[in-house]
Amino acid sequence: EIVMTQSPATLSVSRGERATLSCRASRSISRNLAWYQQKPGQAPRLLIYGASTRATGIPARFSGSGSETEFTLTISSLQSEDFAVYYCQQYNNWPPAYTFGQGTKLEIK
Amino acid sequence: EVQLVQSGAEVKKPGESLKISCKGSGYTFTSYWIGWVRQMPGKGLEWMGIIYPGDSDTRYSPSFQGQVTISADKSISTACLQWSSLKASDTAMYYCARLLSRDGYNLAFDIWGQGTLVTVSS
Numbered sequence: 001e002i003v004m005t006q007s008p009a010t011l012s013v014s015r016g017e018r019a020t021l022s023c024r025a026s027r028s029i030s031r032n033l034a035w036y037q038q039k040p041g042q043a044p045r046l047l048i049y050g051a052s053t054r055a056t057g058i059p060a061r062f063s064g065s066g067s068e069t070e071f072t073l074t075i076s077s078l079q080s081e082d083f084a085v086y087y088c089q090q091y092n093n094w095p096p097a098y099t100f101g102q103g104t105k106l107e108i109k
Numbered sequence: 110e111v112q113l114v115q116s117g118a119e120v121k122k123p124g125e126s127l128k129i130s131c132k133g134s135g136y137t138f139t140s141y142w143i144g145w146v147r148q149m150p151g152k153g154l155e156w157m158g159i160i161y162p163g164d165s166d167t168r169y170s171p172s173f174q175g176q177v178t179i180s181a182d183k184s185i186s187t188a189c190l191q192w193s194s195l196k197a198s199d200t201a202m203y204y205c206a207r208l209l210s211r212d213g214y215n216l217a218f219d220i221w222g223q224g225t226l227v228t229v230s231s
Contacts, residue, residue: 034217043204043221055219087154093215095169098156
């Protein structure tokens, strides 16, 4: 079973600054990596899939990079609405697996 | 509008059975896998399993195999998650979500239901 590890657990950043969130897979997952945003009391929202493809309607300030075992979500120029918890997820069709990381809480500094 | 609408919150006692639902609309329900995701209070997301409503092909996460049953009724565009005997540890928010697919390959969960809160307490 592939284990996804996110760091840091909590990230404090000021509005307007850049945030960089990391996700590591316990073994290679190629580019089968997605990122989600979850705000309190809401369902998660898909931001990125295929490691770097933005989902429909996602602003360009969100970007993803990486491959194999190391991945990064970058949010340039943080807006108030970006403060939330972010999850990475690896996906594999066979055997089916859609394992999430434990999350990174992005808070206002 | 593409959406998944889940059934309402439930309060149950340990040992009781439960079935919650997720109704899809705005797209061809039978052409996309639907997954279920658990979120325990204050915790992260856990994938439980997926189902293809077109033929009810179902796959479970090893962590949830035998603990829950996932089903679908394509005639009413609804997927379901059920328990035969609830435990207090089943208390959580449960989300259904649609799997985005490209060229026959399942990717990420692109459309999410609003969640169903299940509380199990004596």
